Amino acid sequence: xxxDLEALEPDEARLLYLDAKRDELTEDTRDGQDYRLRAFVAWxxxxxxxxxxxxxxxxxxxxxxxxxxxxxxGQELRNVTLRGDLATIRAFLRFCGQVDAVPExxxxxxxLPQVSHGQDVSETTLDPDRAKAILxxxxxxxxxxxxxxxxxxxxxxGCRIGALRxxxxxxxxxxxxxPNAGGPAVHFVHxxxxxxxxxxxxxxxxxxxxxxxxAGVVRDYIDGPRCDVTDDEGRDPLVTTPQGRIARSTVRDAxxxxxxxxxxxxxxxxxxDPDDCEATEHGKMSTCPSSRSPHDVRxxxxxxxxLADVPRVVVSDRMDASERVLDKHYDRRGERQRAEQRRDxxxxx
Numbered sequence: 001x002x003x004d005l006e007a008l009e010p011d012e013a014r015l016l017y018l019d020a021k022r023d024e025l026t027e028d029t030r031d032g033q034d035y036r037l038r039a040f041v042a043w044x045x046x047x048x049x050x051x052x053x054x055x056x057x058x059x060x061x062x063x064x065x066x067x068x069x070x071x072x073x074g075q076e077l078r079n080v081t082l083r084g085d086l087a088t089i090r091a092f093l094r095f096c097g098q099v100d101a102v103p104e105x106x107x108x109x110x111x112l113p114q115v116s117h118g119q120d121v122s123e124t125t126l127d128p129d130r131a132k133a134i135l136x137x138x139x140x141x142x143x144x145x146x147x148x149x150x151x152x153x154x155x156x157x158g159c160r161i162g163a164l165r166x167x168x169x170x171x172x173x174x175x176x177x178x179p180n181a182g183g184p185a186v187h188f189v190h191x192x193x194x195x196x197x198x199x200x201x202x203x204x205x206x207x208x209x210x211x212x213x214x215a216g217v218v219r220d221y222i223d224g225p226r227c228d229v230t231d232d233e234g235r236d237p238l239v240t241t242p243q244g245r246i247a248r249s250t251v252r253d254a255x256x257x258x259x260x261x262x263x264x265x266x267x268x269x270x271x272x273d274p275d276d277c278e279a280t281e282h283g284k285m286s287t288c289p290s291s292r293s294p295h296d297v298r299x300x301x302x303x304x305x306x307l308a309d310v311p312r313v314v315v316s317d318r319m320d321a322s323e324r325v326l327d328k329h330y331d332r333r334g335e336r337q338r339a340e341q342r343r344d345x346x347x348x349x
Contacts, residue, residue: 005053008101010044017095027197028162031248036088039072052101057109064111074287079113086112126292126300131155137264144220147254152217157208158301158319161251161294163188166196167238174215184215194233204320256285259292
């Protein structure tokens with residue numbers, strides 16, 4: 001331990017790092033880094049490391065193995081996920097070196113796994129037919145509940161969770177009364193100074209149309225179970241908790257919950273006993289192999305649009321993502337499905 005270093009607890013360092021990055025990173029990026037750093041802090045607690053000065057290269061290798069084998073989440077990590085996790089730890093330790101908490105060169109000892117071409121794309125998605133079944137179940141048994149609105153708005157608009165939680169009541173046109181409106185719609189607005197910045201800044205500002213049915217469910221949620229509260233900025237969020245605007249983690253938990261087959265009374269496809277399965281516990285629902293993340297819902301929505309032959313440029317505008325990003329990270333059509341759709345366009349020519 002160098003005499004030039006100053007004591008700093010892992011969790012305190014996490015908070016310092018996130019505060020330092022507040023002006024450099026989007027809220028979505030900081031949120032993702034916070035999740036990864038919480039895993040690192042949890043490992044430090046397990047190892048009895050309460051001062052970062054005690055951290056060495058051997059410890060970083062042990063952390064890599066712990067995360068790879070399912071530490072913190074209970075699920076083994078694919079190389080691309082592990083690399084992203086460790087890249088955050090590397091950036092974090094570089095910052096810690098700058099504030100004299102660890103040796104300046106320690107970050108270079110974080111072992112990053114190699115990722116081959118094509119491995120940087122997630123393989124999971126929410127199948128469109130399964131999404132429809134989940135929405136039908138919610139409509140029947142949990143109509144206009146918060147979980148119903150979360151799943152319904154995410155699926156029908158294809159928005160990110162940051163955009164969903166940024167919606168205020170003033171951003172809704174449920175009756176289609178705005179000028180030149182063709183029907184109900186929601187308005188996504190970049191408001192970083194009030195804690196609800198969007199992924200691509202002002203370029204993310206857009207109106208997304210919704211169906212009369214979706215508008216009706218949202219209206220019934222507002223008139224019914226929605227907690228009538230304001231956030232810290234005095235705004236009226238659409239999706240709320242008793243404490244105010246819903247947190248990203250709460251949105252994720254809602255999706256993990258409703259995408260588990262057992263939650264809807266279906267047989268477990270993984271031969272697990274629901275009475276003993278840890279994925280039925282609060283905070284561990286993501287460990288179910290069938291649970292799906294917000295990214296999976298978004299990729300499922302893109303896939304559904306493309307299967308319906310919605311033009312790529314239209315999907316790009318609605319989803320607030322470039323056509324290249326949509327093709328690489330969200331479109332989950334199989335090669336045969338793509339070929340058959342191309343056949344439909346070229347037959348008879």
